[in-house]
C-alpha cells in the first residue's frame with residue numbers, strides 16, 4: 847500500500863473524461879487536480895486542472911472533454927496528451943500541463959506527490975454544503 851492518500855478506485859476514473867479532486871498545495875492553496883486514463887503504464891495520470899494558456903478549468907465539474915487520448919481545453923480547444931501532458935496545437939502549443947505524482951496500486955490511485963495534500967473529491971468548494979457550485983447528477 848503506497849504512503850499517499852487514496853484518491854479513487856481505478857474503476858471510478860471514466861474511460862473518456864476525468865476524475866476531479868481537490869488538494870492543498872505547498873502554499874496552502876486549494877488546487878483542483880484530475881485523474882485521466884492514458885494508454886501508457888500505469889494507465890492513469892494526474893494533472894493540474896488548469897489550461898496552460900489561460901486560467902481555465904479543463905474539468906468544469908462534469909469531466910474534461912477528451913478525444914483520442916487527449917484532453918480538450920473547453921475555452922480555445924487546445925488538446926493535451928493525456929499521458930505526457932504535452933500540447934502541440936492551438937493557443938497552448940508548446941506547453942505541458944503541470945504533472946501530479948500519483949501511484950497506482952491495488953486497483954486504486956493514490957496521491958504520492960509531496961507538493962500536494964489530498965483534501966476531497968470534486969472541485970474547490972464541493973466539500974462545502976452551502977456552496978452553490980456543486981453540481982449533482
Ligand code: FES
Nearest residue numbers: 897899900919922
Ligand atoms: S484557455 Fe485553454 S487554450 Fe486558451
